[in-house]
Amino acid sequence: MLRKILFASVLMLGAPAAMAATCSADIEGNDMMKYNVANIDVSKSCKTFTINLKHTGKLAKNVMGHNVVVAKTADMKGIDADGIKAGLSSDYVKAGDTRVVAHSKVVGGGESTSVSFPVSKLAGSDPYSFFCSFPGHSALMKGTITLKP
Structure with missing residues (x-):
């Protein structure tokens, strides 16, 4: 009996955990x-991704x-x-501006805003940024912005 419990425990420890993709990121300015x-990871499994910005000043x-x-x-300099x-x-x-994947409104000190966009807009091999x-x-x-599998 003890051998079965130990074997089951070893199997459970070695199994990868199922984790839900995080489809949002919180940043502060x-x-x-x-x-x-300095980087936001975006999972390809997300249909939509949201960036929440809080102005802490x-x-x-x-x-x-x-x-x-x-x-x-x-495209950053031109935008x-x-x-x-x-x-x-x-x-x-x-x-x-078609170069812009998404943008939030401008906020001042103590305010917050969010912007959501379809992850499919991060297509191709070009690097993406937020600014x-x-x-x-x-x-x-x-x-x-790093697109993750």
């Missing part, structure tokens, strides 16, 4: 123009606002330049 994460959105934009890494022209009323993202398109922020406020 602060008044020092920094996100608290105190400054208003017109002074030190933050958003999160998802795009191919190669950023066009976003500056679009202005705060457009959340520093040009209307109808803040508030003028001048993307130099420091950026990270990579």
Whole structure:
């Protein structure tokens, strides 16, 4: 009997745990123009992925606002330049910009926002990034998005 229990225990310990994919990520931006994460893992098993952004600073959105934009890494500079022209009323993202996978609204200190997008939009072999398109922020406020099996 003891041998059967030990054998069953060994089998259970060696078995991989079934884990549900996490289809969201929580990030924070602060008044020092920094996100608290440098990479977001996105599971291919998710149909939709959500990024929740919390601005942990105190400054208003017109002074030190933050958003999160998802795009191919190669498109960041162009999206950023066009976003500056679009202005705060457009959340520093040009209307109808097809290079943008997704973007949140701009929030100020103490505020939060979320953005969801279909994981299928992260297609191809090009690297993807997330960044803040508030003028001048993307130099420091950026990270990579890694698509995981």
